Amino acid sequence: MKILIVDDFSTMRRIIKNLLRDLGFTNTVEADDGTTALPILQTGTIDFLVTDWNMPGMTGIELLRSVRADEKLKTIPVLMVTAEAKRDQIISAAQAGVNGYVVKPFTAVALKEKIEKIFERIDAGK
Amino acid sequence: MSDNSKLRLGEFETQVKDGAVDLINRIETGDFAGAIKIIQDLSEARHNNFYNEVGYLTRSLHDAIRDFKVDSVDQIVDQVDGASKITDATDRLNYVIDMTNSAANTTMDMVDSSVPVASQLQDQARDLRKDWGRLIQRDLTPAEFRELYKRIDVFLQTADESATTLHSNLNAILLEQGYQDLTGQVITRVTELIRDVEEKLVHLVAVAGRVDSISGMEHEDIENEVDDTKGHGPAINSDNNPEVLNSQDEVDDLLSSLGF
Numbered sequence: 001m002k003i004l005i006v007d008d009f010s011t012m013r014r015i016i017k018n019l020l021r022d023l024g025f026t027n028t029v030e031a032d033d034g035t036t037a038l039p040i041l042q043t044g045t046i047d048f049l050v051t052d053w054n055m056p057g058m059t060g061i062e063l064l065r066s067v068r069a070d071e072k073l074k075t076i077p078v079l080m081v082t083a084e085a086k087r088d089q090i091i092s093a094a095q096a097g098v099n100g101y102v103v104k105p106f107t108a109v110a111l112k113e114k115i116e117k118i119f120e121r122i123d124a125g126k
Numbered sequence: 127m128s129d130n131s132k133l134r135l136g137e138f139e140t141q142v143k144d145g146a147v148d149l150i151n152r153i154e155t156g157d158f159a160g161a162i163k164i165i166q167d168l169s170e171a172r173h174n175n176f177y178n179e180v181g182y183l184t185r186s187l188h189d190a191i192r193d194f195k196v197d198s199v200d201q202i203v204d205q206v207d208g209a210s211k212i213t214d215a216t217d218r219l220n221y222v223i224d225m226t227n228s229a230a231n232t233t234m235d236m237v238d239s240s241v242p243v244a245s246q247l248q249d250q251a252r253d254l255r256k257d258w259g260r261l262i263q264r265d266l267t268p269a270e271f272r273e274l275y276k277r278i279d280v281f282l283q284t285a286d287e288s289a290t291t292l293h294s295n296l297n298a299i300l301l302e303q304g305y306q307d308l309t310g311q312v313i314t315r316v317t318e319l320i321r322d323v324e325e326k327l328v329h330l331v332a333v334a335g336r337v338d339s340i341s342g343m344e345h346e347d348i349e350n351e352v353d354d355t356k357g358h359g360p361a362i363n364s365d366n367n368p369e370v371l372n373s374q375d376e377v378d379d380l381l382s383s384l385g386f
Contacts, residue, residue: 011230018234054357061355083360085371087380092354094384103377104360110374 002027006037006051006063007081012104016050016081019108023115034058038066041073048118053082053089061093068097077118081106138175138340142168172340179337186333212323215316222309229305236295236302243288250281 003025007013013030020028029046031037033055040046049067053060060080067073079100080093090101099121100114145168152161257274260266266274338345352358364370371377 009227011227011234014231014234018238054359059355059357061357082357084357085361085364085377086354086358086369087371088369089354089357090371090377090380091384094381094386101377101381103371103374106374 001025001047002029002045003048003050004029004031004037004040004046006031006033006049006055006060008032008052008055012052012081016111019111020050022108023112034060034063034066037063041067041076042070044072046076049076049078050081051078053080053084053093061089061096064093064096064098077122079114079118081111138171141171176337176340179333179340183330183333183337186330211319215319218312218316222312225305225309229302232302233299236299240292240295243291247285247288250284254278254281 003020005013005016005020005028007016007030010032013032017028017030020026025048029040031040034051035057037049037051038058041049049063051060051063058066060082064078064080067076067078074097077099078097079102080098081102081104083104085103093101099118102110102114145164149161149164152158152164254274254277257266257270257277261271261274337343361367361370364372371380
């Protein structure tokens with residue numbers, strides 16, 4: 001299980017990386033916005049995407065839409081971890097096909113719960 | 127300073143009102159030449175007032191710009207020559223980003239170096255407890271007992287050293303929180319600057335508004351909608367904004383209402 005963490009702040013990437021490590025996900029890669037994330041995704045080695053929304057260059061919602069529009073990438077589970085908390089934004093993320101939405105500041109428990117829920121759904125769908 | 131200008135504007139309004147009454151009277155009595163003369167007079171007065179107000183706006187703008195420059199050479203940055211206060215504010219906010227970044231990283235470094243220490247203590251304690259339990263049950267051979275005896279000595283030493291390491295790491299984390307004080311001071315100063323700039327801009331807008339009223343200019347309202355795609359950043363005062371959800375629970379409720 002290889003996870004790509006996309007956030008423009010290196011400290012936030014580090015926090016998420018550490019929390020994921022505690023949850024047993026030790027194989028992670030990082031990118032600082034959608035533009036740098038897409039080429040990594042296109043290598044086909046990423047199994048799970050955790051992304052922020054507000055980033056320079058390509059934002060998280062644009063990244064999510066690009067992933068869903070790409071025949072090879074569209075099934076990758078995407079968890080959004082972001083400070084963006086407007087009702088309309090959450091609805092557009094849901095419409096764009098997000099698998100989970102965690103608002104910052106978040107707790108380790110919330111992150112764990114959402115990730116587990118996403119995997120439960122994937123397993124149930126198999 | 128604006129009193130003069132208000133007075134002028136008031137005079138102009140009275141002139142327009144009086145002129146209008148006079149104009150109608152003259153048209154009704156058939157004095158068209160007189161009516162045209164009044165229109166010309168009013169037009170001329172309007173022009174004069176207009177140029178006065180534009181002049182006043184220009185001076186205010188000039189003063190505002192000069193004030194910013196004068197203010198920028200205060201105790202904050204004394205070596206800067208001609209650089210605006212805004213540039214200084216930008217530098218200050220960058221300093222906040224650097225400080226918070228460094229504090230967060232140092233704190234995480236300390237946590238990263240503490241976790242293995244705590245794990246090691248836990249592993250050793252669990253191992254010892256197992257054998258200690260067997261000792262209580264009188265289930266140990268003399269050789270095992272001698273070995274346990276030595277291990278307890280090693281463990282006690284490790285526990286002492288680990289506690290010292292954890293103690294110093296926790297202290298480092300504590301000290302690192304000093305960024306809050308320093309960045310708080312910087313942000314307070316930048317907030318003051320913004321308030322100052324806002325006041326001056328409001329004044330300029332008021333002056334420009336008078337120019338508009340004389341010239342009869344109307345501006346289209348510019349749509350100020352921020353694109354959701356670009357993001358808004360963390361919600362401030364979210365309690366007062368019904369469009370912003372306040373907690374993960376509210377987000378979860380919304381998503382489950384959408385069938386998630």
